[in-house]
Amino acid sequence: MVAHLLSLKWRLLLNGFKRSPWQLVGMALGLLYALGVLSLLIGGLIALRWADAEIAHTVVVLGGAATVLGWAIIPLVASAADMTLDPARFTTFAIPPRQLLAGLAVAGFIGIPGLATLLAALGTVGTWWRSFPAVAGALLGAILGAVTCIVLSKVVTTATAGLASSRRFKDVSSIIVFIPLMLLGPIMVGIVDGVRGSADYLPVLARTVSWTPLGASWSLGGDLESGNVGAAALKFLISGATIAGLLLCWHVLLQRALVTPPYSGGSARKGGKLGLFALLPGTPAGAVAARALIYWMKDPRYAASLVIVPLFPVIFFFSGSQSGSYDLLMILGPLTAFMMAWSICADVSYDNTAFALHLAAGVRGIDDRLGRALACLAISLPVVLVFTVGPLFVTGEWQWLPNLLGLSLGTLFTGLGLSSVISARYNIAVPLPGDSPFKKPPGNVAQTLAVQAVGMGLLALLLVPELALVAVQAFSGGPEAGWINLAVGPLLGVILFVVGVRLGGKWLDARGPEMFAQLSVNR
Amino acid sequence: MTEPRHEPTPTSAPPQASAPPQASATQQAPEARQVSQLPTGSLPLPSSGSAEGAPLAALSIRGLAKRFGEKIAVDGVSLEVPAGSFYGMVGPNGAGKTTTLSMATGLLRPDFGTALVHGVDVWARPLDAKKLMGVLPDGVRLFDRLTGEQLVTYSGLLRGMDRDVVGSRVSELLAALDLQADAGTLVVDYSAGMTKKIALASALIHAPRLLVLDEPFESVDPVSASNIRGILESYVASGGTVIVSSHVMDLVQRMCSHVAVVAGGRVLAAGSVDEVRNGSTLEERFVQLVGGGHRTEGLEWLRTF
Numbered sequence: 001m002v003a004h005l006l007s008l009k010w011r012l013l014l015n016g017f018k019r020s021p022w023q024l025v026g027m028a029l030g031l032l033y034a035l036g037v038l039s040l041l042i043g044g045l046i047a048l049r050w051a052d053a054e055i056a057h058t059v060v061v062l063g064g065a066a067t068v069l070g071w072a073i074i075p076l077v078a079s080a081a082d083m084t085l086d087p088a089r090f091t092t093f094a095i096p097p098r099q100l101l102a103g104l105a106v107a108g109f110i111g112i113p114g115l116a117t118l119l120a121a122l123g124t125v126g127t128w129w130r131s132f133p134a135v136a137g138a139l140l141g142a143i144l145g146a147v148t149c150i151v152l153s154k155v156v157t158t159a160t161a162g163l164a165s166s167r168r169f170k171d172v173s174s175i176i177v178f179i180p181l182m183l184l185g186p187i188m189v190g191i192v193d194g195v196r197g198s199a200d201y202l203p204v205l206a207r208t209v210s211w212t213p214l215g216a217s218w219s220l221g222g223d224l225e226s227g228n229v230g231a232a233a234l235k236f237l238i239s240g241a242t243i244a245g246l247l248l249c250w251h252v253l254l255q256r257a258l259v260t261p262p263y264s265g266g267s268a269r270k271g272g273k274l275g276l277f278a279l280l281p282g283t284p285a286g287a288v289a290a291r292a293l294i295y296w297m298k299d300p301r302y303a304a305s306l307v308i309v310p311l312f313p314v315i316f317f318f319s320g321s322q323s324g325s326y327d328l329l330m331i332l333g334p335l336t337a338f339m340m341a342w343s344i345c346a347d348v349s350y351d352n353t354a355f356a357l358h359l360a361a362g363v364r365g366i367d368d369r370l371g372r373a374l375a376c377l378a379i380s381l382p383v384v385l386v387f388t389v390g391p392l393f394v395t396g397e398w399q400w401l402p403n404l405l406g407l408s409l410g411t412l413f414t415g416l417g418l419s420s421v422i423s424a425r426y427n428i429a430v431p432l433p434g435d436s437p438f439k440k441p442p443g444n445v446a447q448t449l450a451v452q453a454v455g456m457g458l459l460a461l462l463l464v465p466e467l468a469l470v471a472v473q474a475f476s477g478g479p480e481a482g483w484i485n486l487a488v489g490p491l492l493g494v495i496l497f498v499v500g501v502r503l504g505g506k507w508l509d510a511r512g513p514e515m516f517a518q519l520s521v522n523r
Numbered sequence: 524m525t526e527p528r529h530e531p532t533p534t535s536a537p538p539q540a541s542a543p544p545q546a547s548a549t550q551q552a553p554e555a556r557q558v559s560q561l562p563t564g565s566l567p568l569p570s571s572g573s574a575e576g577a578p579l580a581a582l583s584i585r586g587l588a589k590r591f592g593e594k595i596a597v598d599g600v601s602l603e604v605p606a607g608s609f610y611g612m613v614g615p616n617g618a619g620k621t622t623t624l625s626m627a628t629g630l631l632r633p634d635f636g637t638a639l640v641h642g643v644d645v646w647a648r649p650l651d652a653k654k655l656m657g658v659l660p661d662g663v664r665l666f667d668r669l670t671g672e673q674l675v676t677y678s679g680l681l682r683g684m685d686r687d688v689v690g691s692r693v694s695e696l697l698a699a700l701d702l703q704a705d706a707g708t709l710v711v712d713y714s715a716g717m718t719k720k721i722a723l724a725s726a727l728i729h730a731p732r733l734l735v736l737d738e739p740f741e742s743v744d745p746v747s748a749s750n751i752r753g754i755l756e757s758y759v760a761s762g763g764t765v766i767v768s769s770h771v772m773d774l775v776q777r778m779c780s781h782v783a784v785v786a787g788g789r790v791l792a793a794g795s796v797d798e799v800r801n802g803s804t805l806e807e808r809f810v811q812l813v814g815g816g817h818r819t820e821g822l823e824w825l826r827t828f
Binding site: 269270273274275277278282283284286287288290291294295298299351352353354356357358359360361362363364433434509512513514516517520 | 628
């Protein structure tokens with residue numbers, strides 16, 4: 001049975017590649033990246049072989065404990081749990097629970113995260129390549145540790161399966177997780193500072209953690225190296241008991257999950273609230289704009305990009321406070337304009353096959369384009385204005401105000417026009433409706449990258465006048481170029497916006513069915 | 524149970540709110556009026572067209588063909604759907620029903636052939652043709668982060684309808700489809716049957732002259748199904764045309780006036796239901812036409828336990 005489940009998982013992985021060669025290319029790129037990180041990690045662990053045993057022990061135990069924690073938390077918040085072998089799918093097969101459990105656990109190692117964890121864990125064997133007992137202990141510890149990771153993550157995902165399948169929880173958690181991710185830089189700096197301040201404290205922490213289920217297995221190699229056979233034996237028992245306890249939990253949870261399908265209902269609500277549909281003009285373009293604005297608020301894939309926006313100034317301000325110069329803050333406005341305008345490149349791809357409604361209703365391409373672009377404009381214009389003017393209060397370089405405003409507005413309008421053209425013609429690999437914004441999107445990643453690169457190149461070309469005027473002021477120092485840009489940027493931008501919306505509309509009219517056919521591939 | 528439900532349907536509601544379909548094409552949307560005048564100059568109303576004389580087909584499919592890579596999904600399908608008919612399209616899984624209907628409604632570009640809706644070429648004048656049609660595609664997503672009410676409103680506004688008209692029709696449609704209680708719930712939280720019904724409402728909102736419904740009864744409960752049937756039957760009675768695809772022979776035999784049997788991307792038989800079934804039941808005739816109903820031998824082990 002274990003072998004069956006293993007080969008099933010393997011087959012699922014392979015068949016995933018068969019859908020298109022591009023999928024394979026995308027996967028190969030991801031694999032290359034994972035391999036790079038992994039080889040660095042294993043290299044580091046092997047390099048620790050020549051470090052002081054105390055330091056090596058601290059690093060391995062704390063790193064291992066962090067990995068275990070990561071396996072428990074990440075699948076939960078990122079809703080990125082690997083559900084290809086969802087236990088619910090085996091309900092009707094009457095597989096003995098023990099065998100199902102064992103099979104699912106071992107199958108957890110097939111796939112990039114599982115395999116990477118196992119290999120990195122085995123890297124600790126290199127760290128303890130100092131004496132025979134240490135190697136044996138490290139090997140045993142690595143396997144126990146990796147198994148703990150997999151089983152713990154299964155326990156967590158099974159326990160929260162009901163919760164995680166509720167749409168509201170998914171929506172909220174997938175957005176919240178962006179915040180620490182975006183602030184990773186400042187957080188890392190904080191941690192490094194903290195570590196530097198408490199270097200003496202870490203070995204103590206590691207020794208304490210090594211007696212907990214999180215760190216026990218990772219400590220075996222180090223304890224045997226320093227001759228603490230008794231401690232090692234106790235920690236072996238701890239980690240064994242941890243796995244046994246987790247398996248028991250998993251067993252019970254699985255049994256319960258198999259007979260109680262997750263309930264994902266909400267309470268019925270009466271109508272009467274049309275929201276934005278009642279406020280915006282009752283024309284096709286107005287309706288598209290209202291729909292797009294509702295999605296900006298309610299769809300986590302859009303909302304995630306809105307959550308990121310207020311974090312931009314925080315990051316810029318932080319890096320400014322680190323370097324002591326806040327000049328970089330000034331590009332905040334143009335950068336935000338670019339990000340926001342560029343985001344609707346994926347608009348039709350986000351619709352997925354719901355786009356059929358536009359196609360079946362015979363919406364004119366120009367109404368479709370205009371509605372989407374105006375919705376994005378309604379949100380981004382105030383943000384961009386605030387982010388352009390705001391930093392000047394910090395830097396005090398008010399002579400740059402007209403120039404920056406020109407550049408920001410030019411970027412925003414030009415970007416919206418260009419995005420309207422691109423999203424009318426090219427489909428971009430994005431997470432499916434209802435999926436987490438983090439989830440690996442199905443479809444052609446290589447084409448997406450090519451389209452994005454060419455599009456950004458085009459945008460840079462279209463923005464040459466505005467950028468040139470910024471350069472002129474930077475070199476000459478006079479404010480004249482700035483005032484010219486304040487006129488040129490918005491004017492040129494609006495012209496390109498209109499051209500883009502019209503051209504995109506024409507393309508969509510001509511190629512709507514082909515666009516829909518592309519969208520139907522990934523559903 | 525079914526009797527009162529006929530009343531709030533879009534076809535027999537207060538005239539100001541939603542006119543019967545044959546009148547609505549010339550009444551509600553100015554664009555629609557243009558369309559119906561343009562093609563032939565003197566387009567007869569569907570009701571008079573279906574009665575006698577030379578009827579103009581509501582949907583005329585001519586030699587549609589489509590291949591996906593190696594597989595020929597639709598291989599030269601031609602069908603005439605008379606105005607005022609209730610047309611069923613039956614066929615085994617993978618027969619090409621959905622592909623044919625997608626090509627007839629402007630969702631999928633055919634390799635060969637064309638389709639005319641009341642004389643308007645779907646592929647030459649797509650925007651005009653689509654105004655005459657209400658489409659319920661199978662297996663596509665909806666804008667499901669809208670509430671049910673918002674989705675139907677959106678569908679109406681997209682077609683350029685007046686907001687007040689849309690508003691009154693939406694509440695009638697939701698009432699007719701038993702969705703009032705959940706009008707403010709997000710469509711993503713709907714059950715499969717409710718989702719089907721809200722998609723149907725989106726297809727009905729502009730009172731089209733032709734309804735193209737791909738598997739409208741799939742996963743819909745019996746009460747709602749008879750509800751929907753009631754709506755469709757009174758729609759046809761007042762001159763509209765419906766084409767549905769389905770697997771359920773019994774339903775098609777009872778409900779439809781015409782039927783086409785499709786398999787392997789071709790039309791095996793088409794005509795009025797009585798012509799096609801030719802004395803036997805539609806199901807028997809279907810199995811006979813499509814073949815493959817011979818697998819009652821073998822599987823002896825299944826009887827031994």
